[in-house]
Amino acid sequence: MSFAVLLTVKVLAVLGLMLGGALVVIYAELKVGAHMQNRIGPYFAGGRFGWAQPFADALKFMQKEDLVPDGADDRVYKLAPYVVLMGTIGVFVVLPLSPRFVARDLDLGAFYALAISSLTTLGVLMAGWSSNNKYSLIGGLRAAAQLIAYELPLVLAVVAVAIQAGTLSISGIIEAQAAPAFSIGELNVALPYILTGQIIGFAIFVVASLAELSRIPFDMPIAESELTMGFVTEYSSIRFAMFFLAEYAGMVSMSALATAFYLGGYQLPGLSATAVEVLGPVIFISKVFLLSFLFIWLRWTLPRFREDQLQSLAWRWLIPAALLNIAITATFKVVF
């Protein structure tokens, strides 16, 4: 296959994975959230179970007028959603659905994923500032403060994983989790990292990624009771839909990273290599949706953190815990 054809196929696969994953998670959010509150949720769109609700929402957003507020910084305002979405799409490039089904298996995939997703912060600040709205500006500043604070524990948690696996490649980390953790006689048992020493790291990663996604209980940047909608207040139409999509696609990508780092990715204990080759994508995507369900569950269960509680959780608890986790992992790596 020529380079151009392969490139097109890969780009379409990455986009399909992102859009497909995000649409399913949006629908799950509507439906799961509704049932948690004893409602039914989407019911009519599409005929059964309201399955077409996310598509209907997308079409509705596209029909609306694309407004730019008076006195806003036109170019920065229009560019901001693209920057946010770029940081989200970039992560999907390195996600391996099976040993062979991956767009690009970078040698430093984990590092790349964290680097490219930090672009989101930039887009949020651009959106908040350029809207010419105090709510937006405060929302953007809160978001930036929060994203800076929680990016550190997120990265530090991944450092411990990289130390244990001895590689930064995401496929490499998944393969390292297929190595036998212990043996009973002839039987080698391979366990994912969450069961072999990274349970604290997993907890830190999940909490920090909730904060990175600005989801409840960490949604101070878009706290609707005080900031209307934070940095997205002024956005309408397709640009609002891009922020919306970035949030849910971000949920998928964060869940996918957590799956790869801690839950064994496309591996399942007791499954042979040939079975993984075929069933890999199903296993990986099931794990991703399981984690996304956890995120949705937390959203509809917990109240919102206050700004100072949120900052002190990051700086006084998560970062020291993540550093301790690195020290312990490194010690175990050297000693055993």
Add this chain to the structure above:
Amino acid sequence: MSFGDWIGQLENWIFAILAVGTLSGAFLVVHSRNVIHSALGLVLTLGSSAGLFLMLGAEFVAWTLVMVYIGAVIVLFLFGIMITRAPLGYESDLSHPMSVKVTAAIVSGSMFALIGWAFLDAFGSVEFPVAEGPTRTADIGISMFTNYVIPFEVMSFLLLAALVGGIVLARQDPEEVDE
């Protein structure tokens, strides 16, 4: 190599786009009359430089540039500007008189000439072999912790000293505030 050959290769097109991005970003940084636009111009410059590093196969350097500079340093710049003052539109007092502009142009021009001359003098005739594919991150790590371990430790000590100094300068103890 003639211009026709040069323009016929795809990587030269990519290089040209990245070079234009780097230079126009840098121009925006010094020329814009809005501080936020200047900071965003820096994003363009650093992003294009990361692209240039990618073209050389230096993946680790490229993504470090994205993570550290775009993801952290520029975000802190923007955060600092926005939390103090960041008016929309253009400011008139950001522009300097002509004499200052000329002096700045002379200083930066001679600096560029000096660095360029130093590079050409040192490496002008040396041909560096282009690596096959991207550099392995593990190799960088190993050379950092064997050949370059002392510079690495000195750097980390320097950063620690800067961190402590920053905290000492910024911190006000509660008793001092009361006075």
